[in-house]
Amino acid sequence: MAPLLDHLVIDVRDRMAAGAARLAALGFQLTPLGRHSLGSANHLAVLGEDYLELLGTDVPGGPLRPDIAADPVGLNGLVFKTDAAEALSAALLARGVPALPAQSFHRPVELPDGGRGEARFRTVRLDRAAAFDGRLYWCEHLTPQHVWRPEWQRHPNGACAIARVLLAARDPQRQAAMFRRIHGAAAVQAGEDGxxxxxxxxxxxxxxxxxxxxxxxxxxxxDPAGRGDHLVLVALRVTALADTVALLRSRGIAVDSTPTGLRVPAEPALNAVVDFIA
Structure with a gap:
C-alpha cells in the first residue's frame, strides 16, 4: 500500500474565523464554510491533488466533535488517499494494524450553477494510541468533483501542491515501525540527523x-501544547516564489528565508509553520 497524501488537517477548535482569516492573509483562497454531518465545520484550501483543511466549529465556545475535542490548535491530521475504505480497514486489521471501522459522512455544497449538492466521504482512522499525538487516517472521496473544483484551486500566493510535511518525534524509529506495518518495510527510508x-x-x-x-x-x-510526537510544518510548492514573497510582504506577513524558499513562523491562529518553495 504505497502511501499518497490526501490532505492535512489544521485544527482551529472554536476559532474558525481567526484561522480562516490567517490562511486568507497568507494568500490562500478558501472554500465556503462547510458543515459535516458529524457535527464539525471546515474550510478548505484546495490544491492540485491535495488540500489543507481547517477543522473545528464555527460557533465560538461551541462543542467540538468528540474525536477532535482533545486536539489543540495546530497541525494535527495526516490523511492518506484510499479508493476502498472498507476493504482497507479489513486489510489493515489483518496486518495487525489497529484500524477502526470505515465511517461515512457528508456535507452540503453549493454547485456552480447555484444548485445544491453533497460532498460524501468514507474514512478509516488509526487508533490514536498507535499513532502520533494527532490523527492518522485515510479518506475515500465518493464525490471528488465537489472538492477539486477549478475555481477553488487558484490561490493568490500561487500554491499548487503540498511538498513536505514535518513531524517532530521523541523516537522517530517508533513512528517508522508504525508506517512499515501499514505500508510495508520498503516504504520508510533513512534520512539525515536521525x-x-x-x-x-x-x-x-x-x-x-x-x-x-x-x-x-x-x-x-x-507551541507543542502538550503534544509529544506532533506535526509541526507543511511546505507548499508555488508557481512563482518571487510573486509569493512580494504578496506576503505587501500584506505585512513576517517571513524568514530558508535554503529552499521562505518560512512563515507559527502563530496562534494556526500554530503551524508554513513554508513556501519553488
Missing part, C-alpha cells in the same frame, strides 16, 4: 527527533 522519511508520491513526510526540529525551526516552531 530522521526517517516516508515518500508519499510527490510529498515527503519526514519524522525527525525533537532536537533536529528545534535546530531547523528555532523560534519559528509551533
Amino acid at each position: 530522521r526517517v522519511v516516508l515518500p508519499c508520491g510527490p510529498v515527503q513526510v519526514e519524522i525527525a527527533p525533537h532536537a533536529a526540529v528545534a535546530a531547523e525551526l528555532g523560534e519559528a516552531a509551533p
Whole structure:
C-alpha cells in the first residue's frame, strides 16, 4: 500500500474565523464554510491533488466533535488517499494494524450553477494510541468533483501542491515501525540527523527527533501544547516564489528565508509553520 497524501488537517477548535482569516492573509483562497454531518465545520484550501483543511466549529465556545475535542490548535491530521475504505480497514486489521471501522459522512455544497449538492466521504482512522499525538487516517472521496473544483484551486500566493510535511518525534524509529506495518518495510527510508522519511508520491513526510526540529525551526516552531510526537510544518510548492514573497510582504506577513524558499513562523491562529518553495 504505497502511501499518497490526501490532505492535512489544521485544527482551529472554536476559532474558525481567526484561522480562516490567517490562511486568507497568507494568500490562500478558501472554500465556503462547510458543515459535516458529524457535527464539525471546515474550510478548505484546495490544491492540485491535495488540500489543507481547517477543522473545528464555527460557533465560538461551541462543542467540538468528540474525536477532535482533545486536539489543540495546530497541525494535527495526516490523511492518506484510499479508493476502498472498507476493504482497507479489513486489510489493515489483518496486518495487525489497529484500524477502526470505515465511517461515512457528508456535507452540503453549493454547485456552480447555484444548485445544491453533497460532498460524501468514507474514512478509516488509526487508533490514536498507535499513532502520533494527532490523527492518522485515510479518506475515500465518493464525490471528488465537489472538492477539486477549478475555481477553488487558484490561490493568490500561487500554491499548487503540498511538498513536505514535518513531524517532530521523541523516537522517530517508533513512528517508522508504525508506517512499515501499514505500508510495508520498503516504504520508510533513512534520512539525515536521525530522521526517517516516508515518500508519499510527490510529498515527503519526514519524522525527525525533537532536537533536529528545534535546530531547523528555532523560534519559528509551533507551541507543542502538550503534544509529544506532533506535526509541526507543511511546505507548499508555488508557481512563482518571487510573486509569493512580494504578496506576503505587501500584506505585512513576517517571513524568514530558508535554503529552499521562505518560512512563515507559527502563530496562534494556526500554530503551524508554513513554508513556501519553488
